[in-house]
Amino acid sequence: MKVETLLCLNAVFQDQPKVDFYMNNRRFAPHGEFIEDVLCHWYGEYELLEKHHRYIQWLFPLREQGRNEHAKPLTFSEIEIMKNTAEIQHRLRRAYKLMLNFFGVKIVGEEEIEVIRDSNFSTHFSNLNTNTHNNLRITRIVKSMGELGAAQYQAPLVKFFLKEILVEDQLQNMKESALKYSLPAVKNDHERDALSEYVLKHRISKNTKRLLPVVTSLLPTPITHWTPAYSExxxxxxxxxxxxxxxxxxxxLENERIVLPATLAPEIVRALHSRTHGGKTAMEQQLEPYFYVPGLTAICKAIAHQCVTHAKNNPRQGIVRPPGVLSVELSPMSSLQIDFTVLPPCKGYKYLLVLVCTLTGWVEAYPTRTEKTAEIVGCLMREIIPRYGLPLEIGSDNGPAFVQSCLQQLARLLRILWKLHTTYRSQSSGKVERMNKDLDG
Structure with a gap:
């Protein structure tokens, strides 16, 4: 029995290169250094850290094979040893700080960990935007910290980059990688859900901010014309x-909405109505993204009800017809209808992928060789999203290309509401169906 036990132990501990490397007993391969040499002498050597591509798989190992064939996947026995060895955990945190310094950021706090910009962030952010292979490094670091018992360092790093991307409008070349790979790698369910809510909140905020000039231009005078007087x-x-x-x-407020005092709210809403003569719902939709107004619904309803022009043009006598089902967003290209139509064969192209903005009626049409899902994904990722940003919703029929799971998963990942409806049903997709007829003609 003793012999069998010794043989088992020998098999477990026989080949553990990542443990040996982190215990400073071997160099990383190929042609590498001991970890203490890396941690001590590579700090601040930004050109070396950028151009050398063999060390990262050793500093932050994973249970999957990376590009360095000499860095074998992490084993479960290695994980357990590395999680429970204080010396290794100490070096892991030093390696984390080494790479954060290379990215132009640093951590503050021990109990409450926060990642913030370092003094040299500008140059390093430029490097991150240019050399996008660092996106893979960041995702690897996030995953590895979770594997090796340092999951508390995952969410602060991911949140920092999400803030830079969504709020500060920096590091835009990192956006897809952060949303698609780094965020899902956070192990703690609560922290991962909080990050997802953070993304959703700031994506909506970014879409609504673009409408502010439209709202302010509808007011007869700027908001600064009024002097706020808040009650006790x-x-x-x-x-x-x-x-x-x-x-x-x-x-x-923290979400950038301005609070209107109850005494001023009716006057400002009336000023908006004098320019647009919009109804209750229209005024609410125009004001809510930018202003917090106490009793906004009641104020808009009362002002619309008192408007003579509104009453003349909207008598609404008799039975009220049910509302339509087609929603129209408030900003261009945020709500799209999409469909394929047949194209006279030309140089291998047989179809036309047509997209119509439901607000403006703007049309984008792209010739395709097939009616497959890959054509739709390619058009969205190469043409629509880079120029107009992420749409909030897309409507299409339930043809084979639109119901593929990969397309629907992409929509969920990007938080795009994809609405499927019956093929050739003009009540649901009238704009794109009419445009298809025009193009066929």
Whole structure:
């Protein structure tokens, strides 16, 4: 029995290159250094860290084969040893800080870990945008920290890059990798869900911010024309809300919406209505993304009801017809209808992929060789999203190309609401069906 036990132990500990490397007993391969030499002498050597591609699979090993054939996949026995060896855990954190410095960021705090910009971030961000292979390195680091018992370092790093991408409008070449690979790699369910909500919140915020010039242009005078006067009750409520007073006296919430005092709200809503004569719902949709208005629905309803012009043009007598089912977004190219139509054969192209904006009616048409899902994905990723950003929703029929699981998974990943409807049903996709007829003619 003792002999068998010794043989088993020998088999377990016989070949553990990652453990040996982290214990400073071997160099990384091929033609590498000991880990202590890397941690001590490579810190700040940015050109070396950028151009050398063999070390990263050893510093942050995974249970999958990487591009370095000399760095074998991490084994379960190695994982257990590395998670439970203090010396290895200490070196793992030093390696993490080494790479963060290379990316132009640093960590602060021990209990509450936060990743922030380092003083040299500008040059390093430029390098990250240019050399996109660093996206793979970042994802590897996030995954490896989770595998090796340091999962608390995952979410802070991912959140930092999401903030830079979505809020600060930096590192745009990292966006797809961060959303598709780094975020799902976070092991803690609560932290991963919180990051997903953060992405959704700021994607919606970014889409609505683009409409602000439209709303302000509809007001007869700028919002700064009015002087806010918040009541004591409102001031008490605002003191408990995340936000701050601007220099012009207006209170701006954390989501960038401006709070309108109850005494001023009717006057400002009436000023908007005097330019548009919109109904209750239209005014709410125009104001809600940018202003917090106490009792907005009641104010809009009362002002629309009192408008003579509105009453003359919208008598609405008798039975009210049910509302239509086609939704129209408030910004161009945020809601699309998409369909294939037949194209006279020309140089191998047989079909036309047609996309129509439901708000503006703008048409984009691309010749394709097939009616396959790959054509749709290629068009969205190469043509539509780079120029117009991510749409909020896309409508199509339930043809084979549109119901493929890979396309629907991509839509869910990008948080695009994909609406499927009956083929040739004009009530659901009238815009693109009419455009197909025009193109066929």
């Amino acid at each position: 009750k409102e001031k008490k409520w605002l003191s408990e809300e995340p936000g701050e007073y601007r220099e012009d006296g207006w209170y701006q």
